[in-house]
Amino acid sequence: MTRPSTTADDILDCARTLIVSGGYNGFSYADIAAVVGIRKASIHHHFPAKSDLVRTLVARYRAEAAAGIGAVDRNVPDPLNQLRAYVGYWEACIADASAPFCLCALLACEIPVLPADVVAEVRAHFRTFSGWLTKVLARGVAEGRLRLTGTPEAEAEAFLATVHGAMLSARAYGDPSMFATITHPLLERLVRPH
Amino acid sequence: MTRPSTTADDILDCARTLIVSGGYNGFSYADIAAVVGIRKASIHHHFPAKSDLVRTLVARYRAEAAAGIGAVDRNVPDPLNQLRAYVGYWEACIADASAPFCLCALLACEIPVLPADVVAEVRAHFRTFSGWLTKVLARGVAEGRLRLTGTPEAEAEAFLATVHGAMLSARAYGDPSMFATITHPLLERLVRPH
């Protein structure tokens, strides 16, 4: 456990906020410098190129997401409640505006103009989550808790897409509650009546 | 029916392609100039500021979308087939890569850094479509063709969000068929069994 100066993390935190708000081309090193209280050139010391910064950021984001998935897998036994935990996490982030959009979802919008190594990380994030959701849905069916109309794979992709679309609609309407309006019925539909 | 030079339209067409691929901050007047075969300054003759260009573009896009809705309303009697027409339109656009993303959905991602007048147009587009979908779904229920689990309003928002999320997933995976994988079950779920 090295404990390096927190500046690199501050830069990443700031970059994340800026990207979530305006995308890859919506922020500059100058923007970060102003917030972190450092000179523009000093950011290049930590991250030589912008693509290095964003690639590192997405990698860290993916690690955090993997840890989050791990925690849910360990602490939430019921598959349905696992889905609720996932949706609830974003509901809270959007409600308090702390992170009103998934970093990778936003970057995915701009894939055609993104550096290739960033694209690879973003794509991997999508695969990680659709894979996890597939597993959760399949287990929910096996345990008789969930009711699917398609394969777990297809339902997982649809679930992920709807969650991302819900983020987008919440942003489009400027109304955080839109996220819950869309995602709660999505969850309820999966509940197997007993 | 004035027939002005088509240059302004060429500029708008080009801007649309560029925005759909990389967003508001992902293109410049120089990019358009290179494609249209005109000088950078000449674009300012047609659209003084970038926000003017994009606002006009979104307004035109909305007019086209309204015309499309009108045509579907007139030519497709069945509500379920109306939904199929809407989804099918995007399926074709994504498959042939002619317009692999909804202009307004992509701009909505960047709302926090967009000019206010552009945001207003984008927001209006979302309202137009969720309104139309609400109407179609309600009529589908009234005619006994569709089966909803929630209110037409909520189902319409979920439908729109899933379609947008499906575009995003198709882009994220670099796989156009992902759009159909997500949207076809979405449609089938609404079919009322007879």
Place this chain on the structure above:
DNA sequence: GTCAGTCTGCCTACTAGAAGGTAGGTATGT
């Protein structure tokens, strides 16, 4: 008809500022 005036569409040439990035220096800690 034609001739001045004007409007349109596009041009060259330019600006100020912001973009990402580099060179080379200094203070500090090991």
Place this chain on the structure above:
DNA sequence: ACATACCTACCTTCTAGTAGGCAGACTGAC
């Protein structure tokens, strides 16, 4: 002595946007 973290100063390229000119098409007045 070496590396880390940061600095000032600078570079090139790109950004949106402006100023002013020029050729051609439309306008009305004579």
